[in-house]
Amino acid sequence: MGRWAPGTRERLQQVALELFRRDGYDATTVADIAGAAEVTERTFYRYFTDKREVLFDGQDQLGAAFVDGVAGAPTGATPMEIAAAGLDHAGAFFTAERRAWSRGRQAVIESDPALRERELLKLAALADRLADALRDRGITDPQARLCADAALSVFRTTFARWLADGEGRSFGDLQRETLSTLQSLSAPNQT
Amino acid sequence: MGRWAPGTRERLQQVALELFRRDGYDATTVADIAGAAEVTERTFYRYFTDKREVLFDGQDQLGAAFVDGVAGAPTGATPMEIAAAGLDHAGAFFTAERRAWSRGRQAVIESDPALRERELLKLAALADRLADALRDRGITDPQARLCADAALSVFRTTFARWLADGEGRSFGDLQRETLSTLQSLSAPNQT
DNA sequence: CGTGCGATGTCAGGGTCTGTCATCACCATA
């Protein structure tokens, strides 16, 4: 391996987030980020395919958590229960310490349509992985996709609630609550 | 209104789709599209904010159909039934005659990640409109969002099945089938 | 016939992203 200043990737990510928060995503050029991280613009593009991609990195672990949770679900469970096991397993990522950082990052993402677009693509990729894992559990195709989409919807909703929550409730608790809300959609509308 | 050759917008859209299919999205430049439509590149950007946007136009009508369907749903229905009314109403757009054109367009979209990204954004916007319509029907917020997402998942799945279907089944029939599949996700996994 | 207006053309320029080649630090080996 090369022996240059290690952590170039992490430095770029950190600096990018700071600049985006301070000056806005659009007003920050890739040259700005690279300069602040003391590398060339060209080097930035060696680590990230995109200007946007610098904010979306490490979703692999989250996807793996989904898959692991699904694989570990008890046999004989309903499709939704299996997906719920994946959700529950992935929820461990969102600890109280990470919440402030997540909030800052999410504020940046929601400030620019291009970033929201990329976020949707990443979530779709997560849904694809989850659907694959469900198929491995014997769930056939229209069901696997619908179930994966529903699970990701629960995840997204929970994430938003977790960021907005002022009472320090845990991600897992919120997610179980959201999941039970989903189950009630075919019940008569509550007042 | 101006009196130049009318239909510039439509001409650009048609020409763009043809070029994308023939040469690929990435290999087609905006200058190519504009040239083929006999206008300037600058004019292209007066009609479409984006190179991608030329493929995504007229989703307003689809969103309006969702909203109308939701507004016309019977009172006392469950949230999911209300959303289903929106789905059913929107399904009328997808007639047998439009299927070949939809197939060609979808093939282009799926050929390039940037276009898939934009498609996801448009679908998310549809989900937002649907969620708003559900809130107007008195469905409160976590439910409205989950329900809208579930409905869009049904729509997406149905659309894919409709394009792939070789037996000429109608969009509406397929969508009702998909919807009932969704309802079965909390039932024991069928063999 | 002149004036106003809206669509288009023209031009300049910054930003994103890629290909290509040179350079440099480090490591292994003799």
Add this chain to the structure above:
DNA sequence: TATGGTGATGACAGACCCTGACATCGCACG
């Protein structure tokens, strides 16, 4: 110590995307 290989980085050049600013042209209206 010297030498060569390897991988990360720098340095350009260039195509394409997209925008702002101003000029121009065709049509409508009085």
